Amino acid sequence: MEQQPIAVSVVRKAGAGVYTEITVVEAPASASAGSLVQVRVSIKNKTASTIGIMVGGALEYGASPWPTISFPNNWANFPAGQSYYFDGTFTMPAYAVVIHAYSYYYGADSAWHFDDERTKSVGLGVSEPNFSNLSVVYSLV
Amino acid sequence: MIENIFIGKQSSARRETGGTKVVDGTMITINFGDTVKATCKFDYSGPSGYFTFALQIGTWTGPLGPFTQKITWQTKNISISPGTNKTQVITFVVTQVSGLNPGDIYDMNWEIGTGDRETSGWQLIERLITDDVIKIADEASVFSNLSVSYQPA
Numbered sequence: 001m002e003q004q005p006i007a008v009s010v011v012r013k014a015g016a017g018v019y020t021e022i023t024v025v026e027a028p029a030s031a032s033a034g035s036l037v038q039v040r041v042s043i044k045n046k047t048a049s050t051i052g053i054m055v056g057g058a059l060e061y062g063a064s065p066w067p068t069i070s071f072p073n074n075w076a077n078f079p080a081g082q083s084y085y086f087d088g089t090f091t092m093p094a095y096a097v098v099i100h101a102y103s104y105y106y107g108a109d110s111a112w113h114f115d116d117e118r119t120k121s122v123g124l125g126v127s128e129p130n131f132s133n134l135s136v137v138y139s140l141v
Numbered sequence: 142m143i144e145n146i147f148i149g150k151q152s153s154a155r156r157e158t159g160g161t162k163v164v165d166g167t168m169i170t171i172n173f174g175d176t177v178k179a180t181c182k183f184d185y186s187g188p189s190g191y192f193t194f195a196l197q198i199g200t201w202t203g204p205l206g207p208f209t210q211k212i213t214w215q216t217k218n219i220s221i222s223p224g225t226n227k228t229q230v231i232t233f234v235v236t237q238v239s240g241l242n243p244g245d246i247y248d249m250n251w252e253i254g255t256g257d258r259e260t261s262g263w264q265l266i267e268r269l270i271t272d273d274v275i276k277i278a279d280e281a282s283v284f285s286n287l288s289v290s291y292q293p294a
Contacts, residue, residue, distance in 0.1 A: 129187035131253050131267035133225075137180045138169055141232060 005052020005106035006077045008113075017116035019047050020103040023083060025120040027099055031092040032127035039069055041101045042085040043116075045078035052106030053078050055086040060098040069099065075106075096124045167273040168246070172281045173237045181229045181251070181269075189222040192266070194231050195258035198247035198275055208250050212240065215258045235277070243281040246274050 008019055026040040041055050053076060057069030071088040078084055099120045104112040171177060181194060195215035201208050214233035221227070235241065251269035256262040 127187045129185070129190065129192070129266050131183050131185055133182070133184045134251070134253075134267065134269045135182045136251060136269065136271075137182070139178050139180075140171075141176045141178045 006050050007106045007108045008051050019105045020053055020115045021046055022101055022103050022116045022118035025101045025118050027120050027122050030123035030125035032125045033092055033094040035092050037090050037092050039088045040085050042083055043103045044083040048080050050077055050079050054104040054112050056102040057088055058100045061095040097122050168276050170276045170278050171235050172278045176232055176234045179231045183227055184225040185221055185227055186223050191218045192221050193217040193254055195252045197250040201248050211247055213258055241277050243277050244279045245277045249275055
């Protein structure tokens with residue numbers, strides 16, 4: 001990954017995946033409240049040149065503003081036509097959520113521009129009781 | 142005297158010669174009337190709830206069971222919340238009226254679940270299998286042919 005994002009030469013009004021396309025949002029179908037949920041967002045550079053692409057994400061379930069998804073590495077320079085994925089996490093609330101994943105491209109105006117969006121639902125799972133690391137010590141009383 | 146005998150961690154690699162007592166774990170020797178304190182250590186994740194800890198002594202009749210139960214002790218409605226390195230102390234008394242005899246050696250089967258271990262409502266959650274056995278001491282005191290007669294004072 002290069003230190004600076006490479007800009008798209010012409011900034012166009014986007015929002016429908018003009019330069020990028022979110023191809024897949026991977027997440028479990030359900031998760032229990034309080035658990036750490038892993039999210040992987042795959043994005044494709046649709047242009048004929050290398051550009052800087054950034055990922056973002058938010059959770060829709062009734063909270064306002066929408067809580068964000070944490071992506072430790074949230075941008076990269078993509079070669080023309082190449083795809084790349086970003087891994088993120090969030091803590092599952094006590095509600096089913098809709099993940100909103102966003103892609104942005106880096107413009108010649110040195111700003112990130114929103115370009116594409118894709119959603120995925122994660123249901124609220126019921127966690128099962130689980131005992132582990134069992135051992136027993138005996139003594140007389 | 143039993144002094145902090147470590148019974149071992151959960152394992153399923155035992156009972157290769159089901160039906161035969163192979164004492165390759167720890168043998169606990171007790172006498173009738175002894176009160177044994179069992180300290181269970183575990184990690185728990187999941188919803189908080191009430192659980193039953195049950196100890197059966199008996200015989201594993203094959204490498205994977207079944208377990209022929211001789212006697213069961215259980216402590217019900219233990220409140221447990223998620224956490225690690227949790228401890229639960231359970232005591233049980235070994236008495237002659239349990240149908241045990243001096244010199245008997247039994248396997249032990251710890252189970253954690255919900256409900257009553259001795260009814261159809263039992264729901265097993267976790268089982269602790271070890272190579273350890275419990276032995277009724279050869280010299281354990283036994284009273285037999287007991288009878289009582291009464292007469293007016």
